[in-house]
Amino acid sequence: MRFALTNPGSLAGAGFDAIIDARSPAEFAEDHLPGAINLPVLDDAERARVGTIYVQESRFLARRLGASLVAANVARHLAAAPLAQAGPKFRPLVYCWRGGQRSGAFAAILGQIGWQVATLDGGWRAWRRAVVATLYDRPCPAPVMVLDGNTGTAKTALLARVAARGVQVIDLEGLARHRGSLFGACPGGQPSQKAFESALAVQVAALDPARPVLVEAESNKVGDRLIPPALWQAMCTAPRLTVAAPLPARAAYLAQAYADIAANPPALDAMLAALRQFHPRDRIADWQRMAAAGEGVALAAALMAEHYDPRYARQRARHATGGVVLETEALDPDALDRLADRIVTALPALPPA
Numbered sequence: 001m002r003f004a005l006t007n008p009g010s011l012a013g014a015g016f017d018a019i020i021d022a023r024s025p026a027e028f029a030e031d032h033l034p035g036a037i038n039l040p041v042l043d044d045a046e047r048a049r050v051g052t053i054y055v056q057e058s059r060f061l062a063r064r065l066g067a068s069l070v071a072a073n074v075a076r077h078l079a080a081a082p083l084a085q086a087g088p089k090f091r092p093l094v095y096c097w098r099g100g101q102r103s104g105a106f107a108a109i110l111g112q113i114g115w116q117v118a119t120l121d122g123g124w125r126a127w128r129r130a131v132v133a134t135l136y137d138r139p140c141p142a143p144v145m146v147l148d149g150n151t152g153t154a155k156t157a158l159l160a161r162v163a164a165r166g167v168q169v170i171d172l173e174g175l176a177r178h179r180g181s182l183f184g185a186c187p188g189g190q191p192s193q194k195a196f197e198s199a200l201a202v203q204v205a206a207l208d209p210a211r212p213v214l215v216e217a218e219s220n221k222v223g224d225r226l227i228p229p230a231l232w233q234a235m236c237t238a239p240r241l242t243v244a245a246p247l248p249a250r251a252a253y254l255a256q257a258y259a260d261i262a263a264n265p266p267a268l269d270a271m272l273a274a275l276r277q278f279h280p281r282d283r284i285a286d287w288q289r290m291a292a293a294g295e296g297v298a299l300a301a302a303l304m305a306e307h308y309d310p311r312y313a314r315q316r317a318r319h320a321t322g323g324v325v326l327e328t329e330a331l332d333p334d335a336l337d338r339l340a341d342r343i344v345t346a347l348p349a350l351p352p353a
Contacts, residue, residue, distance in 0.1 A: 001118040003093055008130050008198070009205030011035075016093040016118070018082065022102045023124065031194035033095065033120075033127055034202050039077045041070040041102045070105050078109075091116040099123035128194070131201040135228035142168060142207040144234040145350055147343070148217040148316065148323075149243035151181070151308040152250030152300065154257075154331050154339075155216045158243065161340035167347065168213040175199045178223030180216075181308070183261050183271055185223070196225045204231070212347055214241075219315065239350040240323035241343055245331055251301035253331040262296045275307065323350055 003014065011019070011033065019036040021028050024047045028038040042050065046069050054062035077083055086092075092110065094117060096102035103119045110117040120126060147155050147162075156173055163169040173179055176196050177186045191199070207213055217240070220232050227235070245253075261268050272287050283306065290299040324346045328335055 001116070002099075002121045003118040004121045005126050005130050007205045008127070008134055008201040011093075012202075012206070014093070015091065017086070017090050018092045020092050020094045020106070021124075022094055022096045022106045027097065027124075030192050031128070031198055032124070034199055036095075037082070039083075039106075041073050041096075041106050042066065043073075046073075066101075067105070070102070071109075074106055074109050086115070088114060089116070091118075093118050093120060095120035095123045095127075097123050098125045127198070131194075131197050134201040134204055135197055135230060138230065140204060140207075140213070140231050140234045141209045142211060142213040144231070144238040145212045145214050145347060146217050146235055146238045146240045146323075147214055147243070148240040149245070150250065150312050151304050152254040152257075152331075153243040153245050154253055154336055155243065157336055158340055158343065159214065159216055161336060162214060162343050165340060165344050167344060168207055168211050170200070170203050170213055170215045172200075172215060172218055172222050172227065175203070176222035176225040178225070179258075180218055180222050182274060183258055183268075190223050190225055193225055197228060200228070200231075212350075214343075214347065241346055241350070242323060242325045243339065244325055244327045246329060247301055247305060249329065249331050250304060251297045254300040254304070255296035258300070259296070262291070262294075265291065278307065 019033050021032045021036040021038045022041045024040050024044045026044045050062050050066045094103045094107045099122050107117045107119045159169050177190050178184045268291050326342050
């Protein structure tokens with residue numbers, strides 16, 4: 001059986017028990033269907049070896065070698081989790097790069113067991129076409145609203161609270177695994193651009209067009225990951241909810257939120273040094289002195305006042321299109337809960353873009 005993909009959200013209701021990516025680990029690492037597990041029928045070295053024989057020697061020899069390697073690898077997968085624990089009604093979806101020999105061979109063996117196996121029509125390439133169509137060829141299906149505010153106004157934490165209250169939200173920083181600044185790197189690094197887009201496309205495809213979707217104000221990049229142009233253009237012209245909080249409250253919040261960075265003095269020192277292209281040496285030295293002395297709140301306040309706030313002001317002047325300003329004196333958990341309630345109330349009052 002072949003499964004035809006209509007959009008990146010169509011897998012959600014398809015009822016498959018597992019999505020099996022039969023491609024090599026390197027292909028899987030670059031991008032894969034969300035939720036897929038990698039059970040390669042050829043590993044990276046085996047795939048290269050078969051491909052070389054196919055091109056330089058003989059198609060027959062390459063196919064014979066490939067068949068023997070595929071059979072051995074599938075046998076190994078069947079003897080290990082999760083396939084070894086699958087019951088008689090197991091219903092997997094298997095795919096490879098273009099829905100051809102690798103997924104077909106794997107599916108044929110699984111089908112002989114009696115499992116209700118399907119292969120993805122067109123393979124990963126069909127998935128990628130669906131992602132590109134969703135993010136590049138069509139406008140965002142729901143009206144976009146932007147949650148804005150200077151650095152340290154807890155926008156990401158507010159986004160989570162608003163989502164818990166039933167508002168449609170896209171957390172770009174969560175999808176990109178980056179907190180959106182020079183100091184924003186997260187453990188494990190960022191996904192590839194294609195993997196970021198795959199995760200984003202699933203969320204975009206699931207949006208209710210009748211309801212607004214709230215996203216955090218960003219530049220056109222989150223870390224090194226580009227926001228696709230359709231969403232980015234919608235963000236540039238979207239009405240904004242702007243959180244305004246005094247510098248001391250923001251500094252205290254930021255120092256706590258970035259405590260992991262402060263706990264790694266060499267990394268923090270290197271990050272501060274990277275700002276030399278924007279600031280004079282004596283200012284950088286002063287920031288590095290604060291960091292070395294463990295003055296996290298004072299450092300956060302200085303960075304915001306002298307670096308981030310001016311940059312935000314310039315960016316906001318280019319893209320802001322009006323909206324509502326929500327002022328708060330504090331950013332503790334109770335204050336954030338109250339702000340989230342105010343955001344939910346304010347969203348319907350925002351004019352459309």
